Amino acid sequence: MLKIEKYAAIDIGSNAIRLLISTVTTPENKPTHFKKTSLIRVPIRLGSDVFVNKRISEANYQRMLKAMESYKLLMELHQISKYRACATSAMRDAENGDELAKEILQNTGINIEIINGDDEAAIIAATDLQDLISSDSTYLYVDVGGGSTELTIYHEGKTVASKSFQIGTVRLLNELVSDEDWRNFETWIKTNTRDFSKVKLIGSGGNINNIFKNSGKKIGKPLSFFYMSSYYQLLNSLTYEERIVQLGLNQDRADVIIPATKIYLTAMKFSKAKNVYVPKIGLVDGIVKSLYQADSN
Template identity: 55%
Template sequence: MINIKKFAAIDIGSNAMRLLVTNIVEQKDKQTQFNKSALVRVPIRLGQDAFTLGSISQENIDRMLDALKAFKLLMKVHKVEQYKVCATSALREAQNAKEIVAFIKEEADIKIDIIDGKMEAAIIAASDLKQFINSEKTYLYVDVGGGSTEFSLFVEGKIIVSKSFKNGTVRLLNNMVDDAVWEEIEKWIKTVTADYEGIALIGSGGNINKLFKLSEKNQDSPLSYVYLSTQYQLLNAMSYEQRISELALNPDRADVIIPAIRIYLNAMKWSGARQIYVPKIGLSDGIVKAMYYGRI
């Protein structure tokens, strides 16, 4: 006898908004399964407004409202029982964030929770990583977003420390990350990984997922530092238009993928990692699990 529940998570990020619908399969004396049922991504780059103008433009507020109304209808069709909406870096920093949250609540009856970097890192790290983590090894989990990057160190299968930095792809595109931020990240990574050897990275985020797909590797196979470095040079040598036409990258992916790889490469270099595993998980997956286990 099995029991199936449907939960959903909406992630309002700096580069895009995502709706994840998950089937939660419960069976007596068996581990609960979390199976993705649907994933919808809408490229509304809120971070471009928040980081450069200080607030979200009316045009993007309207687009956000339309997307959330569409997501709500999709959840109704999927018969979702419970859902949660979390916003990250862009809304954290937008001066008109409170007004936007109130507007969305009034117009769509949708409650948005703006989570801080520490909470974001904790939710992401709580995603199901068992098939990728060997309890005898050490991993640095790196989730690259548009406005921030979250790092978590796993030792013997447990999170030892997590930290969020204001360094993301949209910020980098707009030259908003100075050397001091890079130096802070380097110091933090080197400090927390100093006592461990044989570290591997676990990468999450749309850009590393796309890069992994282009590699045509099996899901449980890691990407190497050499491969990432080679792809970084290759993509840098191509024009924005070539990345779209020759690699079939979406327009909103073709620019941010380069700064994303830069972050992963630096994380590998500073931690001494030579491999990066790429499970298809992220903040949305973590939100669903956190809801199910009553953590948020």
Template identity: 50%
Template sequence: MNILTYAAIDIGSNAIRLLINTIYETQETVTFNKTSLVRVPIRLGQDVFTEKKISKKTMNRLNEAMTAYSLLMKVYNVDKYRAFATSAMREASNSKDVIDYIKEKSGIKIDIISGEEEAKVIFSTDLKNFLYSDNYYLFVDVGGGSTEISLLNKGKVHYSQSFPIGSVRLLDKKIDESYLTNIVKPWVTKITKGKSVDVVGSGGNINFIFKNSGKKEGKFLSSTYIHHQYELYKSLTYEERIEKFNMKPDRADVIVPALLIYSSVMKFAHSTRIHVPKIGLADGMINLMYKMKNNNGI
């Protein structure tokens, strides 16, 4: 047996995640085991979507997180890692300065990936179980700054689009809800017309909803349930959400706009079901790194 340890750092608009996986290789099988997952609520999007750049204070917090992650990866004897940033870092006017600073101080090199690359990374996960189905699935990944939507069927991504609307951007009113109706709806309606579509949801907020639903892994949630959860959380104050549902503070404010996006997309696609597999960008990045390693690409 050969044992490898890979790590991925997902620098999102709402939080920064470090995932460490132990990979067990035998002649017959390859098994990925989640060894450690650490999440730090550094909301880059709040700076970028308001001031168009990352503040010095936030940059220092990001560096502290990256330094801690660097030490954790050293303790776990990580063989390979990749740190990647999405929507907020893409739009920050000082992203190069931030990346250079983090590299100098923590030693961690950060790559900025596009919305299209985000989709490619996610497709390296267990999403293939849906990707290769004869059914049509609308993959919806809601982040803090952007939402990636793709139509999957028979081993192909038929359509894919990254929209600059996310939970943090909606929360901070940097984009209006009308964007969903005016921009997202026509696109979703066009690609799903005449098709029976199930939605596959990805993102921390939909994972929270699924976990709290009490449903077993592999089951789906109904569109009615998602809309009901949206109305429920919307009716509560920020403090009530934390108290009643044991939410983290940085989840309690963004969960309402996130559910609005999921619920709206399901409505646009006339979809009544949403599947919530345990997939994420960090999982996909580790899978992609492993595939590239076997193809001598890393």
């Protein structure tokens, strides 16, 4: 018998808040199919509040509340079976993060889980990432967000090491990443990849997805270190307005894409990776997969 359900995932990040509605189709005796029915992104940029002032401002809380009210209505209209809302670095670091999560629950009925970096990496690992990892290769998975970057090393199909760093695009824009942060980032990558002769990079996040889209590469083909370096130089040569007009970037993407590219290039340099693969997966995809797996068990 054919089984069709809809799941929803909400990712409350430091740069944007996303809602993914996914239709999960399970035919009898055939593999389950996941289809992105709707993906909505609202660029509230909570990190600009939190990383500077330690709190989410009233103005941005009201915007977040409206987004949650809208998402609740959309989930009701789509008649979803189950949802999960996860907040990452910004709400995790905000002094009023727990308080605002309770207010949103009272006002909308949406329960927000404030997760740590390890939880975030584990959720992302529940995506189709495992299907992309070859059992005879070594990968450094780099997920760049507004407030943090999650690193995971896979060798022969298994997780070897994982760590979250407070190096994110919004933090970098606000000059809140120290030299020590970068040294720790470098040391961790070099220490955990030195025993492997060849490392392939896998990149996730809205910025690397955008870079891949603009590259014109076919799905499955990697971006080279040379291409990433050249694109980084191009980004830096253009003004904020030129990046919007000439590259077709959204306003909230045109600034964060530069520090994001720097993070990917730095990870490639320290791991000696020559290419980065972009499977276009992220936290919302992992949330949907984790919801499905919980129902299946």
